[in-house]
Amino acid sequence: MGQPAAVQAFDAFDALPAPAAILAADGALLRANPAFRAAIKHWVGPQRPPWGRAPAPAFENGERHIEAPTPDGRRFEWVERQLPDGATLVVAHDITRHVRAAEDALRAKTTLFATLTHELRTPLNGILGMAGLLDLGKLEPNARTYVGAIKQSGELLLDLITEILDYSRLEAGHLALESAPFDPEATMQSVAELLSPKAHDKNLELAVVARSSAPALVMGDDGRLRQILFNLAGNAVKFTETGGVVIEMAARPGGRLRFNVRDTGPGVPPDKQTLIFEEFAQADAGVARRHGGTGLGLAIVKKLATAMGGEVGLVSKLGFGASFWVELPLAPVESDTQPQVISGIRVCVLSQSNVLTQALRATVSAMGGLPVEIDDRPDVVLYDWRAGVSAEQIVALKRIARAVIALAPQEQRDAIAECRAAGVVHYTLKPVRRRSLAERIKAALGEDGTSDAAVEEPDAAPPQQPLLGLRVLLAEDNPINALLARTLLTREGCMVSLAQDGEEAVAIAASGAYDLILLDIRMPRVDGLEAAERIRAGAGPSSRAPIVALTADAGEEERARAFKVGMDDFLTKPIDANRLLAVAERFTTRPNPATFDAE
Numbered sequence: 001m002g003q004p005a006a007v008q009a010f011d012a013f014d015a016l017p018a019p020a021a022i023l024a025a026d027g028a029l030l031r032a033n034p035a036f037r038a039a040i041k042h043w044v045g046p047q048r049p050p051w052g053r054a055p056a057p058a059f060e061n062g063e064r065h066i067e068a069p070t071p072d073g074r075r076f077e078w079v080e081r082q083l084p085d086g087a088t089l090v091v092a093h094d095i096t097r098h099v100r101a102a103e104d105a106l107r108a109k110t111t112l113f114a115t116l117t118h119e120l121r122t123p124l125n126g127i128l129g130m131a132g133l134l135d136l137g138k139l140e141p142n143a144r145t146y147v148g149a150i151k152q153s154g155e156l157l158l159d160l161i162t163e164i165l166d167y168s169r170l171e172a173g174h175l176a177l178e179s180a181p182f183d184p185e186a187t188m189q190s191v192a193e194l195l196s197p198k199a200h201d202k203n204l205e206l207a208v209v210a211r212s213s214a215p216a217l218v219m220g221d222d223g224r225l226r227q228i229l230f231n232l233a234g235n236a237v238k239f240t241e242t243g244g245v246v247i248e249m250a251a252r253p254g255g256r257l258r259f260n261v262r263d264t265g266p267g268v269p270p271d272k273q274t275l276i277f278e279e280f281a282q283a284d285a286g287v288a289r290r291h292g293g294t295g296l297g298l299a300i301v302k303k304l305a306t307a308m309g310g311e312v313g314l315v316s317k318l319g320f321g322a323s324f325w326v327e328l329p330l331a332p333v334e335s336d337t338q339p340q341v342i343s344g345i346r347v348c349v350l351s352q353s354n355v356l357t358q359a360l361r362a363t364v365s366a367m368g369g370l371p372v373e374i375d376d377r378p379d380v381v382l383y384d385w386r387a388g389v390s391a392e393q394i395v396a397l398k399r400i401a402r403a404v405i406a407l408a409p410q411e412q413r414d415a416i417a418e419c420r421a422a423g424v425v426h427y428t429l430k431p432v433r434r435r436s437l438a439e440r441i442k443a444a445l446g447e448d449g450t451s452d453a454a455v456e457e458p459d460a461a462p463p464q465q466p467l468l469g470l471r472v473l474l475a476e477d478n479p480i481n482a483l484l485a486r487t488l489l490t491r492e493g494c495m496v497s498l499a500q501d502g503e504e505a506v507a508i509a510a511s512g513a514y515d516l517i518l519l520d521i522r523m524p525r526v527d528g529l530e531a532a533e534r535i536r537a538g539a540g541p542s543s544r545a546p547i548v549a550l551t552a553d554a555g556e557e558e559r560a561r562a563f564k565v566g567m568d569d570f571l572t573k574p575i576d577a578n579r580l581l582a583v584a585e586r587f588t589t590r591p592n593p594a595t596f597d598a599e
Contacts, residue, residue: 019076019092021050022083030087039092042071050090051078067095075099120161121552121573126480128154128574133487136577155198158574159234163296166227170303177308178560181333182222184257185210185434188247191229192431193410195245197576199237200411205244206237206431207359212366213251215332216339221308223559225259225328228304231297232261232324240265243321244355248362255331256310262323264355268316277302277312301326340438343368347441348401350374351384356407356430363434369441374400380441382407383424385415394423403444407432411578466585468493473514473542475505475531476550477523481573485518485550488577489584502526510540516587517542519567521551521558529565536566546587550575 013020019036021029027046036050044050054068062082069075076092083089131150139147188208199206229247236245243264252258268276277298298312301324305312309329316322347369349360360382361371372378381401383389385408397404406427408415419427426444428436472494476482486496497514499505503526505519517535519528526534532547548569549562559570569583 016091018094019050021090023049023080023088023090025086025088036092039074039076039094040070050092051076056080121158122478122481124154124158124161125552125574126478126484128158129480129484132574132577133484154574163300166300167296170300177224178221179219180222181217181219183216183337184218184225184249184330185214185216187222187226188229188249188259189431189433191226191233192247193582194230194579195233195237196409196431197411197578198234199245200409202237202241204237204240204242205353205356205359206233207244207246207356208431208434209246209248209359209362210366210434211248211250211362212368214249214257215251215335216337217333217335218257218330219333220328220330224304224308225330228301228326229259229261231301232259232326235297236261236263236265236322236324239263240321244353246355246359251332252327255329256327257330258325258327260323260325262321264321267318267320268314268322269318273314273316276314298324339367340435341368342438342441345369345441345445346372346377346379347382348372348374348376348378348380349382349384350397351382351407352386353384356384360432360437363432363437367434367438379403380405380444382437385409385419385424385427389418389422391422398423403441405440405444410582413578466492467581470494470516470584471512471514472496472584473499473505473508473517473545475499475502475518475523475528476520477501478520481520481550481575485575485580488575488580492581492584494584502528502531505531506534506538509535509542509545510538513541514545516584517545517547518550518571519547521549521553521562529561532562532565532567548583548587 013031014033016033017035019033019039021032021036021044023044024030027044027049029044032040032044040050042048042052049056051066051068052070054066056066057064059080059082064080066078066080067075068078074094074096077095078090078092080088080090128151131147131154134147135144135151185208188210192206192208196206233245233247240263245261245263248260248262250258250260302312305326305328310327312324312326314322314324342364347364349357349364349371351357351360364371374381378401381397381404383397383404383406385406394404403426404424406415406419406424407430408419408427410429410431416427426440428440467489470489470493472489474482474485474489474496476485476498477500482498486498489496497508497512499508501523502519505517506526509517519531521528523531528549528551532549535543535545535547537543546568547566548571549558549567550571550573551558551562552573562570568587571580571583
C-alpha cells in the first residue's frame with residue numbers, strides 16, 4: 001500500500017535543494033526544510049522574516065520577490081507565495097555568484113572608463129593648453145576667433161568626459177562618504193573661483209553669499225559638497241546668457257544647511273521640473289543641443305545628495321531664471337575662527353550688475369555693515385571696475401566716501417594697474433571672498449577710522465611681479481603639459497626646474513630649496529603621491545615647501561588622496577593660467593598686502 005499524499009509532499013518539501021519554509025500569517029515559522037536550516041542561522045518569527053530588514057514589496061497576484069543578504073555574506077532572492085489558508089511558502093535562491101559577477105563586471109567597466117577618460121583627457125588637455133597659450137599672444141581677429149572655437153569645443157568635450165566618468169563611478173557604488181570638519185563657505189568660494197573663467201568669458205557675474213546664521217565649520221564630506229555645487233553652478237553658468245549666478249548658504253533647523261544656486265537664465269518649464277533630476281533629462285532639447293551635455297549633471301547631484309541624507313529641488317519661473325537648492329545634514333562644529341565684522345560701516349556698491357550688487361549688499365549685511373546708496377553718506381564705495389574709468393570720476397567718488405575699493409576680475413590682472421593709474425589704492429578680486437572684503441574695508445578706513453586714499457600719486461611706479469624670482473620645481477612627464485606650465489610660470493618671473501618623473505623630483509627636491517613644488521599625480525617609476533610622501537618624509541631643504549598636485553582626474557577620490565599624503569592644493573588639467581598663478585601667489589612667502597604702495 002502506498003504512502004499518503006501528505007507524507008509524499010512532506011518528503012518532497014524536505015528534499016528541495018533550495019532553502020524553503022512555510023510561514024504563518026503572523027510570520028511565525030511553521031516548517032523549514034534542511035536546506036533552509038543550514039542557510040538561515042538567525043531566528044525567524046513574527047516581526048523577523050527570513051530576509052531580515054530588507055524592505056518587502058506588496059504582493060502581486062499572490063507573489064512577491066525580495067532580494068537580501070544573509071549575515072554570512074551570501075545574497076538570496078526570496079520568493080514568497082500566498083497559500084489558501086493564509087500561510088505563505090517562501091523559497092530562496094542563492095544569487096551570490098551572479099551578484100558578485102555583476103559587481104566585478106561593473107568594477108571592470110568603471111576601471112575601463114577611468115582609464116579611457118584619463119587617456120582621452122591627456123591629449124585634450126594638451127590641445128586646450130596650447131590654445132590657451134596662443135590666446136595669450138598677439139593674434140589677428142580671425143585667428144583669435146578660431147582659437148576661441150577650439151577652446152570652446154575642447155571644454156565641451158572635457159565636460160562630457162567628466163560627467164560620464166562621475167556617473168559610472170556612482171553606478172558602480174564607488175561612493176565612500178567622509179566625515180571631517182570643514183568650512184562650507186570656503187568650499188563655495190573654491191567652486192566659484194574654478195568656474196570664474198567660464199563666467200567671465202560670457203560676461204556673467206559669479207558671487208558667493210553666506211548668511212549670518214551660517215556656521216563657520218561643519219562636520220561632513222567637503223569633497224561631495226564641492227561636487228554637488230560645481231555641477232549646479234556649472235549648469236547655471238552654461239545656460240545663462242546675461243546677468244549672473246549666485247551661490248548662497250543659509251542655516252536650517254536641525255543641523256542642516258541649505259545651498260541655493262540662483263541664476264538669471266531662461267528658467268525651467270513647469271512640466272520639466274519634475275523630470276530634470278532624472279538621467280539624460282534636459283529642460284529644453286534645443287538649448288541642450290546648443291550648449292551640449294549628457295543630461296547627467298543633475299542626476300549626479302541627486303544621487304550624491306540622497307547618499308548624504310539630503311534633498312534637492314528647484315524653484316523656477318520660465319523667463320525669470322532658476323534657483324536650484326540642496327539641503328544637507330551638516331552639523332555645526334565649534335570653531336576658533338573669529339567672524340568677520342564691519343559693524344556700523346556704511347558701504348555703497350556701485351555696479352552695473354544687479355546680481356553682483358545684491359550679492360555684495362547681502363554680504364555686507366551678514367558682516368554687520370550697512371548697505372547704503374551713493375547719496376546716503378557711505379564710508380566706503382565698492383566700485384565694480386570697468387575699462388575707461390577716469391581719474392576725475394575716482395576723485396569725485398573720494399569726495400563722497402572716505403575710501404574707494406575697486407572690484408577687479410581675477411581674469412583681468414591688468415585691471416589692477418588701471419585702478420592704480422586712476423588713483424584707486426585698494427582693490428579686491430572677484431569672485432569676492434568675504435574675509436578678504438572685510439580686511440580691505442578695514443585697511444581702507446585705517447585703524448583710527450581715517451582714510452589713506454592719498455597714499456600715492458597716480459603716476460607712481462608700477463608694482464613688481466608678485467612671483468618674480470620664485471623657485472618652482474615642476475614634475476610632469478607629459479611634454480606638452482610641462483611646456484604649458486613652465487611657459488606660464490616663467491612669463492611671471494618664476495625660475496622653473498623640470499623633472500621627468502617622481503623619482504627625479506624627489507632627488508631634485510632633496511638637493512635644493514624650492515618655494516613651490518608642482519607634482520603630476522600619474523608619472524612613471526614613482527608617481528606624484530609617493531613622491532610627495534618621500535619629499536615630506538625627507539630632511540631635505542624642500543621638505544616643507546608647498547606641494548600642489550596636478551592631475552587630469554577631477555574626482556574627489558583623487559583630491560582626497562593628494563591631501564592625505566601631505567599635498568597642500570590640487571589643480572586639475574587642462575591647466576588654467578589664472579588658477580595656476582593664483583595658487584602660486586597664495587603659497588609664495590612674499591608679502592601680498594591688501595594695498596599696493598609706491599616704491
